[in-house]
Amino acid sequence: MDHQGVPSDALDPASPDPAQWPVGRLLSSAARRVERDWNAHLATWDLNHASHAVLAHLLRSPMSQRELATASSVTEQTMSRVLTRMERSGYVTRAPHDDDRRRHVITITDAGRSAFFVASDRELAASMVTRGLTPEQAEQLRRLLVVVAGERGPEDDPDLSAGSAG
The missing domain is CATH 1.10.10.10 (Winged helix-like DNA-binding domain superfamily/Winged helix DNA-binding domain)
Incomplete structure (x- = not known):
């Protein structure tokens, strides 16, 4: 299992399907x-x-x-x-x-x-x-990228830590 609870073999970095790629790729x-x-x-x-x-x-x-x-x-x-x-x-x-x-x-x-x-x-x-995202998804993406770009953890963003509790 990876850190997100997904079996490690579930992702295929060589796949042509982006849904199979690791987050970094x-x-x-x-x-x-x-x-x-x-x-x-x-x-x-x-x-x-x-x-x-x-x-x-x-x-x-x-x-x-x-x-x-x-x-x-x-x-x-x-x-x-x-x-x-x-x-x-x-x-x-x-x-x-x-x-x-x-x-x-x-x-x-x-x-x-x-x-x-x-x-x-x-x-x-x-x-x-x-493109292709709803306004809500676009805002969520923006908030997540702020965390990634700022090298802050989810625990530093109350909106993200509350959403990741479940």
Whole structure:
């Protein structure tokens, strides 16, 4: 038996049927599908999930490449490639830091701000993720993903711990 009380042999990670996959494979597959759909949407503005996140960070304030890499959980080399593309698109500018000429300050441009807000249609984004779900299921999925993404246990969420008592 696994931790959910399902016989271990009941799941078949090699099956073509997602209902037979372990949770990790399901979540990974779902994330890839959502990322593919989201990137296809963002491509209209020459953006992808990584560059869209950079614009979101820069809306709060200008940042260094290192700060953006840390905030985005990527290496500085990866962030450099993302920023080069965004600079070509006219979405960000790089300027030398006032106090340290070796560092650059990355700032969102008006075009980047505009692209971010037009591309960030919440209803469209939600529909890409929750197609086929009822509103109640979509909200339950959101609450569960908050727990998974936040590395919190169900005991930290009263709505989830109450529902898992039976």
